[in-house]
Amino acid sequence: MFSIYDAFKRKIADEEISTPLAAILALTELIENSDAGTMFELVKALNDGAEALKKQASNTISVNAGCELFIAFVTLFPHDSDNFTDLKKELIRQGQNYAAEALTYRKKIAELAFGFIKDGSVILTHSYSRVVMQTLLLAHKRKRFSVFVTEARPRGLGIKTAEALTAAGVPSTVILDSAVAYVMDKVDFVLVGSEAVVESGGLVNAVGSNQIAIIARAANKPFYALAESYKFHRLFPLSQYDLPSHNSKILSFPSILHANSSSMNTSSPSSPSQNESNYPTGGQPERVPLRITQEQISKNNPDVDYTRSLLLASTAPEMTVLILRRRPDLISLVFSDVGSLTPEGVSQYLVGMFAG
Numbered sequence: 001m002f003s004i005y006d007a008f009k010r011k012i013a014d015e016e017i018s019t020p021l022a023a024i025l026a027l028t029e030l031i032e033n034s035d036a037g038t039m040f041e042l043v044k045a046l047n048d049g050a051e052a053l054k055k056q057a058s059n060t061i062s063v064n065a066g067c068e069l070f071i072a073f074v075t076l077f078p079h080d081s082d083n084f085t086d087l088k089k090e091l092i093r094q095g096q097n098y099a100a101e102a103l104t105y106r107k108k109i110a111e112l113a114f115g116f117i118k119d120g121s122v123i124l125t126h127s128y129s130r131v132v133m134q135t136l137l138l139a140h141k142r143k144r145f146s147v148f149v150t151e152a153r154p155r156g157l158g159i160k161t162a163e164a165l166t167a168a169g170v171p172s173t174v175i176l177d178s179a180v181a182y183v184m185d186k187v188d189f190v191l192v193g194s195e196a197v198v199e200s201g202g203l204v205n206a207v208g209s210n211q212i213a214i215i216a217r218a219a220n221k222p223f224y225a226l227a228e229s230y231k232f233h234r235l236f237p238l239s240q241y242d243l244p245s246h247n248s249k250i251l252s253f254p255s256i257l258h259a260n261s262s263s264m265n266t267s268s269p270s271s272p273s274q275n276e277s278n279y280p281t282g283g284q285p286e287r288v289p290l291r292i293t294q295e296q297i298s299k300n301n302p303d304v305d306y307t308r309s310l311l312l313a314s315t316a317p318e319m320t321v322l323i324l325r326r327r328p329d330l331i332s333l334v335f336s337d338v339g340s341l342t343p344e345g346v347s348q349y350l351v352g353m354f355a356g
Contacts, residue, residue, distance in 0.1 A: 002033040004049045005056045008063075018130065019059045019195075020230045021099050022068030026053060027070050028095035031088055038084065046071050049061055058245050059322055061196050061304065065233040070095065072354050097174030105228040105337035110135040113191070113226060113335045121145040121188045124180070124216075127152035127206035128161045129193020131226045136191075137168055146171040152206055154298035179210050181215050189222040189332075196233040197225065199333055199350055201309035201343020204233075204243065210307040213330040223331040229338050232350050237306050250302050307331060 007029045011022035030049045036042040050067035057063045074091055081087040109131050117123070117139040125132055125147060136147065146167055151174055152158035158174055165172040175183055190212055196204040203209060203225050216223040237243055309331050334341045338349060 002030065004053050007127065008053055008057065008213065014131075016101075017101060018228070018231075019057075019062035020069070020228075021102055023050075023053060023057075023063045023066030024070045024095060024230070025099050027091055028099075031074075031095070032092050034088070036088075039087075042088070043071065043075060046074060059195070061233065061235070062231065062344075065196050065231055066234075068234060069230055069232075069353075073098075102228065102230055105230075106131045107138075108337040109226050109335050110138040110342055113224065114139055115117050115141055116189070116224065117145055118188075119143050119145070122148070122186055124148045124150070124187040124190045124212070125159065125161065126150045126192045126209055126212055127155070128157035129226065132162060132191055132230065133161065133272055135226060136165065136170060138263045140168060140170050146173075148172070148178050148187065149174050150208060151175065152182065152208060152214070153177055154294070154301055155206070155303065157206070180208075180212050184215050184221060186217045187216075187219075187221055189224060190216045191226065194225050194227040194231055195304055196231050196235065197227045197336075197346055198233050198235040198237060198306075199347055200236055201329075201331065201334070201341075201346040202237070203227075203307040203309075203334075204235075204237075204304050205307065207302045207305045210240075212303045213307045219249060223267045223330060225334045226330055227334055227336050229336050229349075230354075232336075232346065232353065234237050234350060234354060238313050240302070240306050243302075243304065243306055245302065245304055249300070253299060289310065309346075 006020050006028050008026040008254065010293050011025045017025070027046055030046065031042065033044050034042060046067075049065075050071065052065050053067065055059050067271050073094070076163045077091065077094070079087050081090060113135045119134075121143075123136070124143060125136075126152065133229060147162075147170060149158040149162045149165070149172055162172045172331065192203075192205055192212070193208055194205045198204060203213075204207060205225070213223045235244075240246065263268050307330055309329055329343055331343050334343070334346055339345075340348060
């Protein structure tokens with residue numbers, strides 16, 4: 001029996017295949033294994049498969065970006081096939097061809113961003129990004145520069161970036177996430193990858209990207225994002241808590257009752273401190289060990305955050321419309337395979353992309 005998640009895992013095992021592309025290829029396999037006899041049935045099967053994939057995959061935002069793009073393509077695909085079987089074959093061929101072509105997008109982006117890297121540049125990058133790595137390695141062939149890399153907790157992927165750059169001969173050093181403001185005066189510009197670029201022109205990327213963008217703007221340093229066009233996503237978050245990846249466990253406060261506190265005095269069950277409604281579980285308070293581990297910290301923190309394209313000036317909770325005073329963009333440019341775009345340009349491109 002076909003499992004879309006198993007198909008997704010096979011594709012994502014390839015280091016060159018990003019999450020949205022793996023989702024597109026998994027949906028392509030779903031068409032191949034589907035017994036749908038009409039377009040309505042096929043689109044329903046694709047939507048059901050996308051929902052199943054989002055429930056099982058850890059990176060829901062990137063998965064959703066790929067699924068949304070492919071389903072929109074299938075829905076809008078112009079065809080003159082004689083029968084539905086031929087149409088399915090054509091959709092499968094188009095999906096596979098798109099994925100193959102999409103693997104060239106990083107090279108296009110690297111060549112586009114190449115001109116912004118000057119001899120002697122000092123660059124700050126965050127976490128690990130394949131398109132950022134390709135850009136830096138291409139520039140290293142003809143230019144001299146050095147790179148500060150954030151440690152990028154909780155996953156610590158900045159170390160992977162620094163090791164790869166050092167092995168290639170690029171001077172690089174790992175800095176603490178908390179040292180970004182300290183090092184910013186030494187930096188010429190910031191260069192980051194992305195999990196998704198959303199409808200507002202904002203960026204979803206490894207947690208810490210937002211604070212780096214804010215510090216870069218305060219220091220008047222450009223903040224550049226690199227993103228393949230298949231990561232453009234029809235999502236319009238207004239805050240961190242609007243991201244699909246956010247849940248109640250992130251940054252939660254467990255009830256404080258230490259494991260060794262059985263000998264401590266406790267109030268009667270009817271007292272407010274012991275009332276079941278005071279505890280998130282609705283039962284007994286959670287026993288929190290005295291020793292806090294890195295694993296516990298990671299589980300209680302987000303993997304990604306949202307960087308607004310504009311600084312938010314003021315909001316009025318009683319109003320239905322957010323009041324935005326025009327302020328400088330946090331994101332200077334988004335380099336993509338479709339060109340170098342301002343945040344406003346991303347919005348315009350997304351409208352055209354999903355309008356057929």
